[in-house]
Amino acid sequence: MFRSQHLALKYFAAAMTLFGIMVLAGLLASTHYVQDGFLLNKLDFSITKTLHIDTMIIWLLMGFIGSVYWFLPVELERETEGVRLAEVMFWIFCVAVAIVALVFIFVQYGPATEMSLWFINQGRKYVEAPRWAAIGIVAVVLVFVYNVVATAIKAGRITGIMAVLMVDLIPLFGLYLIAFPSITNMSEDQYWWWWLVHLWVEATWEILIGCIMALALMQLLGTSRRIVETWLYIEVGLVLGTGILGLGHHYFWIGTPSYWLGIGGLFSALEPLPLLGMVVHAVYDAGTHRMKTTNKPAFFWVLAEAFGNFLGGGVFGFMMTLPQINLFTHGTQWTVSHGHFAFWGAYGCGIIAVIYLALQKARSVQMLDSVAWKWSFALLNTGMLGMVGALLVSGISQAFYERAMGGSTLQAFIAAQNNVWFVQGIVMRLVFGLVFAAGYVMLMVDLLRIGKRRAVSETLAPRVAGGPA
Amino acid sequence: MVATSLLLGTFVLMAGCYGALYCFARLRRDRRLAHVAVACYVLQAITAALLMVTALDFWWKALLLASLAAYWPIPPLTWRFLERLHIPEEQMP
Numbered sequence: 001m002f003r004s005q006h007l008a009l010k011y012f013a014a015a016m017t018l019f020g021i022m023v024l025a026g027l028l029a030s031t032h033y034v035q036d037g038f039l040l041n042k043l044d045f046s047i048t049k050t051l052h053i054d055t056m057i058i059w060l061l062m063g064f065i066g067s068v069y070w071f072l073p074v075e076l077e078r079e080t081e082g083v084r085l086a087e088v089m090f091w092i093f094c095v096a097v098a099i100v101a102l103v104f105i106f107v108q109y110g111p112a113t114e115m116s117l118w119f120i121n122q123g124r125k126y127v128e129a130p131r132w133a134a135i136g137i138v139a140v141v142l143v144f145v146y147n148v149v150a151t152a153i154k155a156g157r158i159t160g161i162m163a164v165l166m167v168d169l170i171p172l173f174g175l176y177l178i179a180f181p182s183i184t185n186m187s188e189d190q191y192w193w194w195w196l197v198h199l200w201v202e203a204t205w206e207i208l209i210g211c212i213m214a215l216a217l218m219q220l221l222g223t224s225r226r227i228v229e230t231w232l233y234i235e236v237g238l239v240l241g242t243g244i245l246g247l248g249h250h251y252f253w254i255g256t257p258s259y260w261l262g263i264g265g266l267f268s269a270l271e272p273l274p275l276l277g278m279v280v281h282a283v284y285d286a287g288t289h290r291m292k293t294t295n296k297p298a299f300f301w302v303l304a305e306a307f308g309n310f311l312g313g314g315v316f317g318f319m320m321t322l323p324q325i326n327l328f329t330h331g332t333q334w335t336v337s338h339g340h341f342a343f344w345g346a347y348g349c350g351i352i353a354v355i356y357l358a359l360q361k362a363r364s365v366q367m368l369d370s371v372a373w374k375w376s377f378a379l380l381n382t383g384m385l386g387m388v389g390a391l392l393v394s395g396i397s398q399a400f401y402e403r404a405m406g407g408s409t410l411q412a413f414i415a416a417q418n419n420v421w422f423v424q425g426i427v428m429r430l431v432f433g434l435v436f437a438a439g440y441v442m443l444m445v446d447l448l449r450i451g452k453r454r455a456v457s458e459t460l461a462p463r464v465a466g467g468p469a
Numbered sequence: 470m471v472a473t474s475l476l477l478g479t480f481v482l483m484a485g486c487y488g489a490l491y492c493f494a495r496l497r498r499d500r501r502l503a504h505v506a507v508a509c510y511v512l513q514a515i516t517a518a519l520l521m522v523t524a525l526d527f528w529w530k531a532l533l534l535a536s537l538a539a540y541w542p543i544p545p546l547t548w549r550f551l552e553r554l555h556i557p558e559e560q561m562p
Contacts, residue, residue, distance in 0.1 A: 284547075288496075
C-alpha cells in the first residue's frame with residue numbers, strides 16, 4: 001500500500017468519527033423539538049444544530065479528501081507528491097475541528113465584535129467555523145490541491161478523470177473563500193453565501209463524487225476506463241448544465257430580482273433528468289454483473305447512492321422547487337426532509353462505499369462480506385427513509401397551517417408548531433433517528449471487524465498446507 | 470398546494486420507476502415487466518394531466534409537458550448508449 005493510502009485510512013477514520021458526532025448532535029437537536037427546555041442554557045438548539053450541520057459538511061469533506069488520497073496513487077501509479085505535508089495537514093485539520101467543536105459546545109457565542117468572528121463563530125449557516133479555523137481549512141484544501149496537481153505533473157500522465165478532478169478543485173477551493181467576508185446587507189450576503197453552499201453541493205461536490213465513483217467503479221466492477229470516463233463527461237455536462245443555474249431556487253425570496261423565479265424554476269425542474277440517466281446506468285451495471293462482486297457492501301452502497309440521489313435530490317427536490325410551491329415550503333421541515341435525503345443519497349452512501357473498497361485492499365481480503373453490513377445498511381436506510389417521511393409530514397403541516405392558512409405570521413408559526421401532524425412527525429423523526437443511530441453503531445462495528453478474521457485465516461491457510469513459512 | 474406538490478413528486482417518482490423497470494425488463498428480456506414500465510410512464514402522464522388542472526402558472530405546466538416528453542426517450546437512449554459503450558474495444562469498428 002502507498003503512504004497516501006495509509007493517510008486515506010486516517011481520513012476515513014476521522015470522517016466516520018465526525019459522522020458519529022453528527023448523528024449524536026442530530027439526536028440532541030431533534031430532542032429539543034420534542035421536549036421543551038431540554039438542556040436549556042446548557043446546550044441550546046442553536047448549538048446542537050450548528051454541530052449537526054457543520055460536522056456533516058466536514059465528515060463528507062474528509063471522506064472526499066480521503067477517497068482522492070486513496071485512489072490517486074493507483075490512478076497515477078506513483079506515490080502522492082508531498083504526502084508528508086498532507087499528513088501534517090491532516091493532524092492540523094483534526095485538531096482544528098476538535099477545538100472548534102469544543103468552542104461551540106463550551107463558549108457558544110460572544111459579543112458582536114471582530115474577536116467573535118475570529119475566535120468563536122462567524123455566524124453563517126454551514127460555515128460557522130471561526131475565521132482562524134476557516135483559514136486552516138483553506139490551507140488544508142490548498143495542500144490537497146497541490147498534492148493532486150503535483151502528483152499528476154510528476155507522473156507525466158493526466159487521465160480524463162484526473163483532468164476533471166483538477167479543474168473541479170479550482171471552484172472547490174475558490175468558492176470556500178466566500179466564507180470570509182462579513183457583508184452587512186442581508187440580501188447581498190445571502191446572494192454570495194448561496195454561491196458557496198449551492199455551488200459546492202450541487203456542482204463542485206457532484207463532480208467530485210462523480211470522479212470518485214468513476215475510480216471506485218473501475219476497482220469494484222472492473223469497468224473499463226473508456227466507459228467510466230465517457231459517462232463522467234456526460235454527467236459533468238448535465239450536472240453543470242442544470243446545477244449551476246439551479247442555484248436560482250435559493251434566490252426566490254431573498255430580495256433578488258424576480259427573473260430568478262423563472263431561471264431557478266426552469267433549471268431546477270431539469271435537475272431530475274440526468275439523475276434518471278444515472279439510475280438507468282446503475283441498474284444496467286448491476287444487471288450486467290448479475291449482482292456478482294467481490295465486495296458486496298461497496299456494491300450495494302454504490303447502488304444506494306444512485307437511487308438515493310434520484311429520490312432525495314430528484315423526487316423530493318422537485319416536489320418543492322417550482323416557485324409557486326416553494327413560496328409555502330421554503331424554510332419548513334419539508335426542506336429539511338429534502339436536505340437529509342439528498343445529502344445522504346448523493347454523498348453519504350458514496351463515501352461509505354469507498355471506505356468498504358479501501359478496507360478490502362487494506363485488509364487483503366478476496367471476498368468482503370459480513371452479516372453486520374446488511375444490518376447497518378438496512379438500519380441506516382430505514383432510519384433515513386423514516387426520518388425524511390416524518391419530516392415531510394411535519395413540513396406539509398407547516399406549509400399548510402402556517403403558510404397557506406395562517407399567512408406566515410408569528411402566531412401562525414406557533415400554532416403550526418403545536419399542530420398534531422407537526423408534533424407526530426417530529427416525534428417520529430426522533431424515533432427513526434434512533435434507528436439511524438443504531439445503524440451507525442452497526443456500521444462502525446462492521447468497519448472495525450469486517451475482513452479481519454478472514455484475512456487472518458487466508459494468511460494462515462497456505463502456511464498450514466505447506467508447513468511453517 | 471399540498472396536492473400539487475405531492476403530484477410533482479409523484480411525477481418524478483413515476484419517471485424513476487419507468488426508467489428502472491425499463492432496465493430490469495431489458496436485462497431479463499421480460500415483456501411483462503416492460504409493460505409495467507410503460508404503465509408507470511402512463512401513470513406519469515396521468516399525473517401530468519392532473520397537474521394541468523392545478524393552480525400552477527401556464528409556463529410551469531408547459532415545462533411539465535415538455536419534460537414528460539423528454540422522460541420517455543431517456544431510458545432507451547441511455548440503454549442503447551450504454552450497450553454501445555460496453556462493446557469491447559477490439560470489436561469496435
